Amino acid sequence: MHAPNTSQKDRAVLALQNVEARPGVSKPDPIIVADNVVRQFGGLTAVNVEHVEIQRGAITALIGPNGAGKTTFFNLLTGFDKPNSGNWTFNGVELAGVAPHKVARMGMVRTFQLTKALFRLSVMDNMRLGAKNQIGEGILRSLLPFFWRNQEAQITARAEELLQRFKLDAKKDDFAAALSGGQRKLLEMARALMVEPELVMLDEPMAGVNPALTQSLLEHIKDLREQGMTVLFVEHDMDMVRDISDWVIVMAEGKVVAEGPPNSVMSNPAVIDAYLGAHHDLTLEED
Amino acid sequence: MDFLFIFQQAISAAIGVNAIIYALAAIGLNLHFGYTGLLNFGQAGFLAVGAYTVAVLVVSFEVSIWLAFLAGIGMSILLALILGIPTLRLRADYLAIVTIAAAEIIRQVARSVTLREYFGGSDGITGKFGADFFALNPFKAGLDTPILRFTPNDLWVVLVGWVLVALFVVLTWAIVRSPWGRVIKAIREDEDAVRSLGKSVYLYKMQSLILGGVIGSFAGFVYAISRQSVQPDNYSTALTFFAYTVLILGGAARVLGPVVGSIIFWFLLVFVEQILRQAVANDLIPDWLLNPNQVGQIRFILVGLGLMLLMIYRPQGIFGDKKELALNARA
Ligand SMILES: Nc1ncnc2c1ncn2[C@@H]1O[C@H](COP(=O)(O)OP(=O)(O)O)[C@@H](O)[C@H]1O
Ligand SMILES: [Mg+2]
Numbered sequence: 181m182h183a184p185n186t187s188q189k190d191r192a193v194l195a196l197q198n199v200e201a202r203p204g205v206s207k208p209d210p211i212i213v214a215d216n217v218v219r220q221f222g223g224l225t226a227v228n229v230e231h232v233e234i235q236r237g238a239i240t241a242l243i244g245p246n247g248a249g250k251t252t253f254f255n256l257l258t259g260f261d262k263p264n265s266g267n268w269t270f271n272g273v274e275l276a277g278v279a280p281h282k283v284a285r286m287g288m289v290r291t292f293q294l295t296k297a298l299f300r301l302s303v304m305d306n307m308r309l310g311a312k313n314q315i316g317e318g319i320l321r322s323l324l325p326f327f328w329r330n331q332e333a334q335i336t337a338r339a340e341e342l343l344q345r346f347k348l349d350a351k352k353d354d355f356a357a358a359l360s361g362g363q364r365k366l367l368e369m370a371r372a373l374m375v376e377p378e379l380v381m382l383d384e385p386m387a388g389v390n391p392a393l394t395q396s397l398l399e400h401i402k403d404l405r406e407q408g409m410t411v412l413f414v415e416h417d418m419d420m421v422r423d424i425s426d427w428v429i430v431m432a433e434g435k436v437v438a439e440g441p442p443n444s445v446m447s448n449p450a451v452i453d454a455y456l457g458a459h460h461d462l463t464l465e466e467d
Numbered sequence: 468m469d470f471l472f473i474f475q476q477a478i479s480a481a482i483g484v485n486a487i488i489y490a491l492a493a494i495g496l497n498l499h500f501g502y503t504g505l506l507n508f509g510q511a512g513f514l515a516v517g518a519y520t521v522a523v524l525v526v527s528f529e530v531s532i533w534l535a536f537l538a539g540i541g542m543s544i545l546l547a548l549i550l551g552i553p554t555l556r557l558r559a560d561y562l563a564i565v566t567i568a569a570a571e572i573i574r575q576v577a578r579s580v581t582l583r584e585y586f587g588g589s590d591g592i593t594g595k596f597g598a599d600f601f602a603l604n605p606f607k608a609g610l611d612t613p614i615l616r617f618t619p620n621d622l623w624v625v626l627v628g629w630v631l632v633a634l635f636v637v638l639t640w641a642i643v644r645s646p647w648g649r650v651i652k653a654i655r656e657d658e659d660a661v662r663s664l665g666k667s668v669y670l671y672k673m674q675s676l677i678l679g680g681v682i683g684s685f686a687g688f689v690y691a692i693s694r695q696s697v698q699p700d701n702y703s704t705a706l707t708f709f710a711y712t713v714l715i716l717g718g719a720a721r722v723l724g725p726v727v728g729s730i731i732f733w734f735l736l737v738f739v740e741q742i743l744r745q746a747v748a749n750d751l752i753p754d755w756l757l758n759p760n761q762v763g764q765i766r767f768i769l770v771g772l773g774l775m776l777l778m779i780y781r782p783q784g785i786f787g788d789k790k791e792l793a794l795n796a797r798a
Contacts, residue, residue, distance in 0.1 A: 260662070280663065281662045281668070284663055285665040289665075291663070296659060298653045305649055312665055316645045317650055322648065323638070372664075
């Protein structure tokens with residue numbers, strides 16, 4: 181674990197301190213810029229985001245009641261779903277219509293709300309799969325271990341390091357199916373890091389995680405920022421959102437209804453409205 | 468009852484040409500279904516394309532058989548592309564529907580009256596198209612032992628056939644333990660997870676479909692050469708389902724599963740058939756219960772029953788790992 185050096189956090193806070201708390205506001209250094217992204221399912225408009233920017237190097241929380249369209253927005257940004265209209269850029273590169281695996285290769289890697297551990301692969305193989313540019317993944321060279329053995333050893337070493345950091349190293353030879361729900365979340369996050377992403381998008385990383393593990397998960401997420409990554413995550417637990425995020429974006433009924441630093445956004449009437457309007461049982465009051 | 472004869476027949480079948488054909492077909496299916504999770508229900512189509520390409524090219528166009536084999540491989544690659552391009556981006560069941568239909572189309576085209584000139588209609592193609600292959604036969608005498616009997620030509624086919632099986636087993640072993648194999652196994656578990664990690668799922672599925680299809684075409688070569696004829700109805704959907712039976716019997720996603728499955732399947736099928744035939748001939752089973760003409764069907768019923776029991780008590784197949792199978796049930 182890194183020392184509690186908060187330089188990246190300080191930088192993120194500094195960069196965002198003069199940004200106005202209003203939906204669709206421009207950020208000083210956005211890694212993602214999305215415009216007019218609309219996704220309809222039949223008559224239902226699941227996502228209708230006019231404009232949103234995600235600040236580079238910061239931890240941004242995406243919150244909102246169930247059915248607000250957060251997961252759908254994730255799916256759209258990462259190419260897993262196609263919008264009815266809209267466009268968005270990652271590092272200035274137009275991404276609309278780009279296949280999901282290409283999005284991942286560009287450095288934008290997501291996890292899933294419903295964990296996708298690869299059950300009948302070992303924990304270690306789950307991890308190794310994440311590494312990019314593997315020589316042995318070519319069908320012809322795969323038959324000649326001579327070509328890929330060294331790279332495989334390097335990948336394995338990197339995977340061991342990450343597994344240790346996520347306290348999964350004791351499980352590395354088990355099938356991923358043998359892990360608990362919380363451990364699968366950890367594995368999925370660690371596996372995403374094997375891709376060496378610039379932007380990590382986590383869809384409800386804490387859901388179903390044993391409370392004993394959540395604190396370390398939070399530390400891992402903060403750690404990503406310290407390593408220079410940008411984090412966008414969906415979360416319901418407001419205490420956690422307050423604890424780790426530098427910026428909060430609130431969605432309701434497909435739209436971005438509020439944005440701002442964590443403390444101010446939670447007292448925003450539009451936000452309270454969004455949650456109460458959806459009869460959501462989340463606690464919004466400060467602790 | 469002549470048990471020596473029964474065993475001789477059963478063992479001949481277990482290591483004979485049919486066992487080789489089904490082992491090869493199932494090795495291809497193992498890549499598709501066992502490792503990649505692709506539901507290919509048209510493996511018979513790949514065998515048919517291999518067998519017919521060789522027969523047509525050698526008989527009608529007098530092409531050398533070695534070139535004809537190459538052409539057969541090429542045609543099976545083409546078939547995999549035709550099947551895969553429209554379906555591999557879609558949900559898994561589309562491949563199943565398209566492959567089962569395509570294999571039937573191939574069979575119907577082969578037996579059509581219009582194309583009789585090339586494919587010989589429902590009679591197929593018979594001729595000495597294996598002559599170049601048999602010219603290399605080093606066996607002057609056949610095998611004639613109490614347990615095993617083969618003609619010189621059968622011996623040559625069986626030898627080459629098992630060498631092919633061994634080669635493809637080694638190929639499977641090498642490729643599934645490589646990073647490529649890791650990707651296809653991951654696709655079997657969850658395609659979207661694989662996409663989210665930057666791999667082109669479509670590309671890997673296509674490669675798997677092609678490789679397993681080419682192995683299937685080798686089963687077709689063995690089928691055609693061993694019989695010196697190709698007949699459309701040999702390549703019906705039943706062939707595909709027996710190949711699946713063989714695969715699941717031996718254990719899917721096990722390197723040796725298809726081979727062991729095929730040997731056991733053919734041993735049992737012939738063993739049961741011979742027992743019944745002798746029992747009927749010796750009046751151990753009365754004629755009103757079973758007559759000789761019914762034995763061929765009854766053996767499938769009995770073997771099917773045995774397979775059901777196997778699936779109940781050993782659902783992972785002979786080689787499979789029960790723990791691993793249970794993981795399928797999405798804990
Ligand atoms: N594949 C789909 N088909 C139809 N409706 C969908 C689909 N996916 C999501 N929806 C609907 O879109 C809305 C937004 O869902 P989602 O993005 O999962 O919300 P969140 O992640 O914020 O809880 C919901 O009303 C949901 O029922
Ligand atoms: Mg969601």
